[in-house]
Amino acid sequence: MNEILDAILASDTTPEDFAALRIPESYRAVTVRKDEADMFAGLTTREKDPRKSLHVDEVPVPELGPGEALVAVMASSVNYNSVWTSIFEPLPTFGFLERYGKLSSLTKRHDLPYHIIGSDLAGVVLRTGPGVNAWKPGAEVVAHCLSVELESADGHNDTMLDPEQRIWGFETNFGGLAEIALVKSNQLMPKPAHLSWEEAAAPGLVNSTAYRQLVSRNGAGMKQGDNVLIWGASGGLGSYATQFALAGGATPICVVSSPRKAEICRRMGAEAIIDRTAENYRFWKDENTQDPREWKRFGKKIRELTGGEDVDIVFEHPGRETFGASVYVTRKGGTIATCASTSGYTHEYDNRYLWMSLKRIIGSHFANYREAWEANRLIAKGRIHPTLSRTYRLEETGQAAYDVHRNVHQGKVGVLCLAPEEGMGVRDQAMRDRHIDAINLFRDDASERTGKRSRDDASERTDKRGRDDAPQRTGNHGEGAR
Template sequence: MNEILDAILASTQSDHGSPALGPADFAALPVPESYRAVTVHKDEAEMFAGLTTKEKDPRKSLHVDEVPVPELGPGEALVAVMASSVNYNSVWTSIFEPLPTFAFLERYGKLSPLAKRHDLPYHIIGSDLAGVVLRTGPGVNLWKPGDEVVAHCLSVELESADGHSDTMLDPEQRIWGFETNFGGLAELALVKSNQLMPKPDHLTWEEAAAPGLVNSTAYRQLVSSNGAQMKQGDNVLIWGASGGLGSYATQFALAGGATPICVVSSPRKAEICRAMGAEAIIDRSAEDYRFWKDEHTQDPREWKRFGKRIRELTGGEDVDIVFEHPGRETFGASVYVTRKGGTIVTCASTSGYTHEYDNRYLWMSLKRIVGSHFANYREAWEANRLIAKGRIHPTLSKVYPLEETGQATYDVHRNVHQGKVGVLCLAPQEGLGVRDPELRAKHLDAINLFRDAA
């Protein structure tokens, strides 16, 4: 592994332009028999039995193990991972909710002899990476050893016609590192070649690894024709606007000529939204919104108070789009405050999967609820292109070494983080991997915004 790292450092520390080492040099590097990876163990899937979600501690369930390198199959690539990041699916995996991910691996393993590789007594997690291609399998032509890449997390088989207009509709669509094995929180990762995208030249490894899942998810959810189709002038209500998903939704709204109404939970998070350029901000903790009277009963008076506050910030207008991901806690309010004919687009349920809302406010006002899950390759590519052009920026706030991934995941689980939390995998330190310092200099304040806030 040291030889691989030395080659990557030698290449990326050369003058920006042609790498010091070429494809043949990287192809000649020996691949070790094993590597370090962050895992959960199948025999520990019941370790948190009887505890509430909040009581479950990722630091106890996540391990850094030495694991064997998987067999490389057709259409696949083995990538040396310089950096990765923590997403909320890492939290779900670490606390074995809503079910242990080994059920996903078992189901995938039944698909084919090659897929059987994924059904193991350990699960290597992580749905983001930035790194360097080491090997490619048969049938891979676009990518070669030595290419500096990031990976999006859509894994598809595309043997069914259903997936050929939108790959997210493939019946065998999975999220890599969550519903498949060999994820990105590791020194090596196994991906399909159609997950790869060019690493943005002006970013460090850890910065480049941060946007992948959340940036692509926000792009499809807000911008794409498969999502809310946001347009100039729209009012967009964004829950958790300084968080991993919301921070990209806020940027897309601002870049696209819409007005974000940012909902946050502290003055500190409100300041981050202002620094991004947002002006309409609601601190739900300070204004003490309580959408539920108790565990079973919502409070429509709070929906109305919330809607009134939104209109105060928008000059009397309701929101055209609600960017939903908290789920149960907020969904009733989201449906209520959306304007007639507006759209609630949801991609997650971090506060609970069972949503309740008053259907009168949906059907009689011709509102739409749109489900949006990650992004197809084209959408992920476009979202990454905006990062590479410096139009959208990473929201990285803190970086941990691979050995402390449990703590990084704990931070996200307890919502004590801002933006995204990164993890160094092979990279020995932060700040490496920049090939375009001129573009970086133009956007340095925006790149560091969440770092400075932290």
């Protein structure tokens, strides 16, 4: 692994040099273990501790198949699916791996007594399998997490409808929280040149998910002038939805849970903000009974912020806790786009407010390759920015997942895999300089909360670490090649 890292850090390594590198027999990876799947039996969700279930193990390098690539992972990030995997909810992921393993002799590789997790990465292509033409060793890439077989006609209009659609690193093995990852070549996209490794790794899953759910015609199809209610507007998903709304000429109504989170939304450019904790909204009277009076009070607050208008779109991901209110406050003919359900999967709402007002509920799940490419393209153009707040070392992934599980994080948290320190991998310093305040926004907030450094210090340190005049190794990417 040291030889691979040295080649990546050197400024003069050629694609031929990368192709000649020896692939090690094993690498370090974050895993959950099949024989520990019952370790949290009897505990509540909140009591389950990812620090106990996530391990950093030495694992064999998987066999490379047709249409696949081995990528040296410089950085990754933690998503909610990493948390769900680590606490074995809603069920252990080994059932996913077993089913995938039965598909073919090649997919049998994924059915192992350990699961290498992680659905984001930024890194460098090391090897490609037969049939891969668009990517060469040495290409600097990010990966989106849709794994598809595309042998059925169902997936060829929208790959998210493929019967064999899976989320890489959650429903497949060999994910991105590791020193090496195995991906399909149609997961790869160019790494944004102005970002560091950890910044480039952070947006993938959540940025693409927010793009499909809010912007795409497969989701809410947001347009200029729309009022968009965004739950958790400073969080992992919501922070990208807020940026898409602002960049697309819509008005985000940002729902947050603290003054600090409200300030982050203001710094992103949002003006209509609801601190649900300060307003003391209680949408449920008890565990089984919702309170429509609170829906009405919430709707009144929204209209105060929008000049009397209801919302055209609700960006829904909390699920059970908020769904009744979301359906109620949406305007006649409006859209509730939903995914994730982090507060519970069993949604309840009064159907009169949906059916009689001609509203629509749209289920949205991740994104197809086209949507992920467009979302990444906006990152590369500096229109949308990463929301990275802090990073952890690979050995600290359990703590990172714990922090996300307990919601003590802000935006996204990154994990350094092969990258020895933050700020490496920047290829376009001039573009970075133009966007440095937006890039550092969530980091600055984390620094202010911990008292570690001021905003100016954060910008200066990130700039110094990020300066790298090495040429970008892009290979032949086809569309979007630089």
